[in-house]
Amino acid sequence: MSDLGRSAPVRSYARIALSIGVAALATTQLVGCGKKAAVDEELAAKLVQPVAKIELAAAPAAAPGSRKGEDIVKAVCGACHESGAAGAPKIGDKAAWGPRIAQGFEGLVKSAAAGKNAMPPRGGAADLTDDELKRAVAFLANKAGASFKAPE
Numbered sequence: 001m002s003d004l005g006r007s008a009p010v011r012s013y014a015r016i017a018l019s020i021g022v023a024a025l026a027t028t029q030l031v032g033c034g035k036k037a038a039v040d041e042e043l044a045a046k047l048v049q050p051v052a053k054i055e056l057a058a059a060p061a062a063a064p065g066s067r068k069g070e071d072i073v074k075a076v077c078g079a080c081h082e083s084g085a086a087g088a089p090k091i092g093d094k095a096a097w098g099p100r101i102a103q104g105f106e107g108l109v110k111s112a113a114a115g116k117n118a119m120p121p122r123g124g125a126a127d128l129t130d131d132e133l134k135r136a137v138a139f140l141a142n143k144a145g146a147s148f149k150a151p152e
Contacts, residue, residue: 064127065129065132067135068139069137069140072125072136073140076128076136077123077140078091080118086118086119087118088119089144092143097140098144101145105134105137105146105148108137109133123136131151
């Protein structure tokens with residue numbers, strides 16, 4: 001029993017010392033609350049830089065009215081006319097283009113301007129000028145054997 005009596009005051013002192021230590025720690029932590037540490041903005045920005053950068057730039061747009069038929073077909077018409085999507089005659093398919101070429105150049109241009117079946121007016125490129133549309137039609141038809149003259 002004497003062992004228990006001796007250890008009780010030691011335990012009591014240990015508890016008091018531990019409580020004081022925790023209070024001191026809490027106090028030092030709370031003293032810094034609400035204060036912002038000084039940050040070197042330039043250094044922080046430098047440290048969080050990515051490993052590599054990629055910059056995408058749009059290709060310079062051609063001035064309206066100056067685009068060539070081949071360029072228009074690649075950018076606008078090719079999505080359907082290269083694969084035959086939605087029943088579009090494929091580029092260079094003489095059998096599919098034959099009846100269309102028989103309508104004549106002006107008939108094809110009129111059809112392309114108004115849209116036909118799943119094809120929207122002007123192939124969906126509302127910014128095409130009349131001459132650009134004619135260049136694209138001539139390019140497509142000539143690939144299938146026509147000999148239409150495209151406007152300059």
